[in-house]
Amino acid sequence: MVSPLFQITNFLHRHHRCMLCRLPVDTPDQHWCQPCLARFPRTPYCHGCGATTLTMTEYCGRCLTRPPPWQRCYRLGEYRFPLRQLVHKFKFGHQFWLARPLGTLLAQAIPEPAPLLLPVPLHPRRQLTRSFNQSTLLATAIAEATGSRCQPGLLRRTRHTPAQHQLNKAQRQTNLRDAFRLRKPIFRPSSPLPSHVALVDDVVTTGSTLSVLTRLLLAEGVERVDIYCLCYTPAGK
Numbered sequence: 736m737v738s739p740l741f742q743i744t745n746f747l748h749r750h751h752r753c754m755l756c757r758l759p760v761d762t763p764d765q766h767w768c769q770p771c772l773a774r775f776p777r778t779p780y781c782h783g784c785g786a787t788t789l790t791m792t793e794y795c796g797r798c799l800t801r802p803p804p805w806q807r808c809y810r811l812g813e814y815r816f817p818l819r820q821l822v823h824k825f826k827f828g829h830q831f832w833l834a835r836p837l838g839t840l841l842a843q844a845i846p847e848p849a850p851l852l853l854p855v856p857l858h859p860r861r862q863l864t865r866s867f868n869q870s871t872l873l874a875t876a877i878a879e880a881t882g883s884r885c886q887p888g889l890l891r892r893t894r895h896t897p898a899q900h901q902l903n904k905a906q907r908q909t910n911l912r913d914a915f916r917l918r919k920p921i922f923r924p925s926s927p928l929p930s931h932v933a934l935v936d937d938v939v940t941t942g943s944t945l946s947v948l949t950r951l952l953l954a955e956g957v958e959r960v961d962i963y964c965l966c967y968t969p970a971g972k
Contacts, residue, residue: 754833755817766836775840776812785810785939785967803942804949805934805960809845811837814938814968822937822965826869834869837965838876848881849933849961853952855944856892856915874935877963883933890948891916917951930958939964 751760753768760768779791783798785808794802812818825833842848854870862868871887878885894914934948939962949960 754821754836771817774817776815776818778813780808780810780967782807782809784808784942785962785964786969787813787967804946804953805962808939808962808964808967809841810939810964810967811841811844812966814966818966826865826937829866831867831869831872834872835876835879838873839880841873841963841965842877842880845877845881845961845963848877848883849931849959850883850929851932852878852883852885852935852963853890853932853948854885854887855934855936855948856887856890858892858894869937870935873937873965874963877935889918890951891918915948915951917955928952928955928957930956931961932957932959933961933963935963937964938966938968940968941970 751763751765752758753760753771754766755771756768758768760766778787779789780787781792781795781798783794784803786795786797788795814822821833821837824830825837852874854868854874857865857868857870868887871885874885874887877883892914893916932952934945934952936945939945945962952960
Protein backbone atom coordinates (compact mmCIF):
# COMPACT_ATOMS: atom_id res chain seq x y z
CA MET A 736 0.00 0.00 0.00
CA VAL A 737 1.29 3.42 -0.97
CA SER A 738 1.49 5.82 1.97
CA PRO A 739 -0.54 9.09 1.88
CA LEU A 740 2.69 11.08 2.36
CA PHE A 741 4.22 9.49 -0.73
CA GLN A 742 1.05 10.19 -2.74
CA ILE A 743 1.06 13.86 -1.71
CA THR A 744 4.79 14.19 -2.46
CA ASN A 745 4.34 12.53 -5.84
CA PHE A 746 1.37 14.78 -6.63
CA LEU A 747 3.30 17.95 -5.80
CA HIS A 748 6.33 16.73 -7.76
CA ARG A 749 4.25 16.00 -10.85
CA HIS A 750 2.69 19.47 -10.72
CA HIS A 751 5.93 21.44 -10.86
CA ARG A 752 5.81 22.45 -14.50
CA CYS A 753 7.86 24.56 -16.89
CA MET A 754 6.30 28.00 -17.35
CA LEU A 755 6.74 27.75 -21.13
CA CYS A 756 6.09 24.20 -22.32
CA ARG A 757 4.22 23.03 -19.18
CA LEU A 758 6.26 19.81 -18.99
CA PRO A 759 7.20 18.60 -15.48
CA VAL A 760 10.33 19.96 -13.80
CA ASP A 761 12.17 18.58 -10.79
CA THR A 762 11.79 21.30 -8.14
CA PRO A 763 9.45 24.25 -7.43
CA ASP A 764 12.30 26.75 -7.86
CA GLN A 765 13.03 25.41 -11.35
CA HIS A 766 10.80 27.64 -13.45
CA TRP A 767 11.87 26.41 -16.89
CA CYS A 768 12.99 23.03 -18.13
CA GLN A 769 16.50 22.79 -19.58
CA PRO A 770 15.36 22.61 -23.26
CA CYS A 771 13.29 25.80 -22.85
CA LEU A 772 16.02 27.55 -20.87
CA ALA A 773 18.46 26.73 -23.67
CA ARG A 774 16.20 28.64 -26.08
CA PHE A 775 16.54 31.91 -24.19
CA PRO A 776 18.27 34.32 -26.62
CA ARG A 777 21.79 34.86 -25.25
CA THR A 778 23.30 36.63 -28.24
CA PRO A 779 26.39 38.84 -27.74
CA TYR A 780 25.58 42.50 -27.25
CA CYS A 781 27.02 45.95 -26.66
CA HIS A 782 27.37 46.77 -22.96
CA GLY A 783 26.82 50.41 -23.85
CA CYS A 784 23.42 50.50 -25.54
CA GLY A 785 22.34 46.86 -25.33
CA ALA A 786 22.16 46.31 -29.10
CA THR A 787 22.99 42.86 -30.47
CA THR A 788 26.51 42.57 -31.91
CA LEU A 789 28.59 39.85 -33.58
CA THR A 790 30.78 39.47 -30.49
CA MET A 791 30.43 40.67 -26.92
CA THR A 792 31.81 44.19 -26.83
CA GLU A 793 32.15 47.05 -24.39
CA TYR A 794 31.02 49.67 -26.90
CA CYS A 795 29.68 49.25 -30.42
CA GLY A 796 30.48 51.70 -33.21
CA ARG A 797 27.40 53.81 -32.47
CA CYS A 798 28.31 54.07 -28.78
CA LEU A 799 31.90 55.02 -29.62
CA THR A 800 30.53 57.89 -31.72
CA ARG A 801 27.67 58.89 -29.41
CA PRO A 802 28.04 57.11 -26.05
CA PRO A 803 24.94 56.83 -23.86
CA PRO A 804 24.93 58.82 -20.60
CA TRP A 805 24.91 55.63 -18.52
CA GLN A 806 27.93 53.40 -17.90
CA ARG A 807 26.82 49.81 -18.57
CA CYS A 808 23.72 48.01 -19.84
CA TYR A 809 22.96 44.43 -18.78
CA ARG A 810 20.18 42.41 -20.39
CA LEU A 811 18.84 38.89 -20.65
CA GLY A 812 18.44 38.87 -24.42
CA GLU A 813 16.59 40.10 -27.46
CA TYR A 814 12.88 40.82 -27.58
CA ARG A 815 11.94 37.52 -29.23
CA PHE A 816 10.81 34.04 -28.21
CA PRO A 817 10.65 33.09 -25.43
CA LEU A 818 11.46 36.38 -23.65
CA ARG A 819 8.90 38.29 -25.71
CA GLN A 820 6.12 35.92 -24.66
CA LEU A 821 7.22 36.01 -21.01
CA VAL A 822 7.38 39.82 -20.96
CA HIS A 823 3.87 40.02 -22.48
CA LYS A 824 2.51 37.64 -19.85
CA PHE A 825 4.30 39.57 -17.11
CA LYS A 826 3.42 43.07 -18.29
CA PHE A 827 0.01 42.74 -19.92
CA GLY A 828 -1.24 39.38 -18.66
CA HIS A 829 -0.92 40.34 -14.99
CA GLN A 830 1.32 37.34 -14.33
CA PHE A 831 3.34 39.38 -11.86
CA TRP A 832 4.86 36.27 -10.27
CA LEU A 833 7.17 36.06 -13.31
CA ALA A 834 9.15 38.95 -11.81
CA ARG A 835 11.06 36.71 -9.41
CA PRO A 836 12.37 34.06 -11.85
CA LEU A 837 13.13 36.66 -14.54
CA GLY A 838 14.81 38.99 -12.05
CA THR A 839 16.85 36.15 -10.58
CA LEU A 840 17.99 35.09 -14.04
CA LEU A 841 18.98 38.65 -14.92
CA ALA A 842 20.85 39.07 -11.63
CA GLN A 843 23.15 36.21 -12.65
CA ALA A 844 24.34 38.30 -15.61
CA ILE A 845 25.35 41.31 -13.48
CA PRO A 846 28.98 41.03 -12.26
CA GLU A 847 29.01 44.13 -10.01
CA PRO A 848 25.47 44.95 -8.85
CA ALA A 849 24.73 48.53 -7.91
CA PRO A 850 23.92 49.06 -4.21
CA LEU A 851 20.76 50.99 -5.14
CA LEU A 852 18.20 49.97 -7.77
CA LEU A 853 15.63 52.45 -9.07
CA PRO A 854 12.76 51.17 -11.25
CA VAL A 855 11.59 53.34 -14.12
CA PRO A 856 8.43 54.98 -12.75
CA LEU A 857 4.99 54.95 -14.35
CA HIS A 858 2.68 57.92 -14.32
CA PRO A 859 0.00 57.40 -11.63
CA ARG A 860 -2.69 57.27 -14.32
CA ARG A 861 -0.95 54.47 -16.20
CA GLN A 862 -0.14 52.58 -13.03
CA LEU A 863 -3.78 52.81 -11.96
CA THR A 864 -4.81 51.32 -15.31
CA ARG A 865 -2.24 48.51 -15.15
CA SER A 866 -2.57 48.06 -11.35
CA PHE A 867 1.19 47.55 -10.90
CA ASN A 868 4.56 48.73 -12.17
CA GLN A 869 6.40 45.81 -13.75
CA SER A 870 9.76 47.60 -13.37
CA THR A 871 9.25 47.87 -9.61
CA LEU A 872 8.52 44.16 -9.28
CA LEU A 873 11.52 43.32 -11.43
CA ALA A 874 13.83 45.65 -9.48
CA THR A 875 12.64 44.14 -6.20
CA ALA A 876 13.45 40.63 -7.45
CA ILE A 877 16.91 41.67 -8.66
CA ALA A 878 17.60 43.40 -5.34
CA GLU A 879 16.69 40.25 -3.43
CA ALA A 880 19.02 38.17 -5.62
CA THR A 881 21.97 40.59 -5.42
CA GLY A 882 21.63 41.97 -1.90
CA SER A 883 21.04 45.47 -3.25
CA ARG A 884 18.45 47.98 -2.08
CA CYS A 885 15.39 48.91 -4.14
CA GLN A 886 13.71 52.31 -3.68
CA PRO A 887 10.78 52.69 -6.08
CA GLY A 888 9.65 55.99 -4.58
CA LEU A 889 12.71 58.09 -5.35
CA LEU A 890 11.91 58.67 -9.03
CA ARG A 891 8.50 60.09 -9.89
CA ARG A 892 6.82 60.62 -13.24
CA THR A 893 5.06 63.97 -13.07
CA ARG A 894 3.66 64.21 -16.60
CA HIS A 895 1.63 61.67 -18.57
CA THR A 896 3.23 61.25 -22.00
CA PRO A 897 2.59 59.13 -25.12
CA ALA A 898 4.59 55.91 -25.44
CA GLN A 899 8.06 56.58 -26.87
CA HIS A 900 7.87 53.89 -29.56
CA GLN A 901 4.95 55.76 -31.17
CA LEU A 902 7.06 58.89 -31.80
CA ASN A 903 9.85 59.86 -34.16
CA LYS A 904 13.29 60.95 -33.00
CA ALA A 905 12.47 64.67 -32.77
CA GLN A 906 9.24 64.01 -30.89
CA ARG A 907 10.98 61.66 -28.44
CA GLN A 908 13.44 64.37 -27.49
CA THR A 909 10.66 66.75 -26.39
CA ASN A 910 8.14 64.18 -25.17
CA LEU A 911 9.93 63.56 -21.87
CA ARG A 912 10.96 67.13 -21.10
CA ASP A 913 10.29 67.83 -17.40
CA ALA A 914 8.45 64.49 -17.11
CA PHE A 915 10.46 63.17 -14.13
CA ARG A 916 11.42 64.37 -10.69
CA LEU A 917 13.73 63.00 -8.02
CA ARG A 918 11.94 62.78 -4.70
CA LYS A 919 14.11 63.37 -1.65
CA PRO A 920 13.88 60.76 1.16
CA ILE A 921 11.33 61.90 3.74
CA PHE A 922 13.27 60.90 6.85
CA ARG A 923 16.75 61.81 5.54
CA PRO A 924 16.23 64.60 3.01
CA SER A 925 19.92 65.48 2.99
CA SER A 926 21.09 61.87 2.54
CA PRO A 927 23.12 61.64 -0.68
CA LEU A 928 22.59 58.97 -3.30
CA PRO A 929 25.29 56.30 -3.58
CA SER A 930 27.91 56.77 -6.27
CA HIS A 931 26.67 53.69 -8.16
CA VAL A 932 22.97 53.39 -9.08
CA ALA A 933 21.11 51.13 -11.53
CA LEU A 934 17.90 51.90 -13.41
CA VAL A 935 15.63 48.90 -13.99
CA ASP A 936 13.19 48.50 -16.90
CA ASP A 937 11.58 45.59 -18.69
CA VAL A 938 12.37 46.44 -22.33
CA VAL A 939 14.84 48.99 -23.74
CA THR A 940 13.91 50.38 -27.15
CA THR A 941 14.94 53.96 -27.87
CA GLY A 942 16.70 54.56 -24.54
CA SER A 943 15.21 58.06 -24.37
CA THR A 944 13.49 57.55 -21.01
CA LEU A 945 16.62 56.01 -19.49
CA SER A 946 18.75 58.86 -20.84
CA VAL A 947 16.55 61.46 -19.14
CA LEU A 948 16.58 59.56 -15.84
CA THR A 949 20.35 58.97 -16.03
CA ARG A 950 21.08 62.66 -16.53
CA LEU A 951 18.77 63.46 -13.63
CA LEU A 952 20.80 61.15 -11.37
CA LEU A 953 24.14 62.43 -12.65
CA ALA A 954 23.03 65.98 -11.84
CA GLU A 955 22.45 64.80 -8.25
CA GLY A 956 26.05 63.64 -7.90
CA VAL A 957 25.76 59.97 -8.90
CA GLU A 958 29.01 58.89 -10.57
CA ARG A 959 27.91 55.67 -12.29
CA VAL A 960 24.51 54.67 -13.64
CA ASP A 961 23.87 51.19 -15.06
CA ILE A 962 20.85 49.82 -16.89
CA TYR A 963 19.27 46.46 -16.02
CA CYS A 964 16.64 45.20 -18.45
CA LEU A 965 15.08 41.97 -19.64
CA CYS A 966 15.17 42.69 -23.35
CA TYR A 967 16.52 45.06 -25.97
CA THR A 968 14.69 45.72 -29.21
CA PRO A 969 15.48 48.30 -31.91
CA ALA A 970 12.93 51.06 -32.37
CA GLY A 971 10.11 49.99 -34.61
CA LYS A 972 10.37 46.28 -33.78
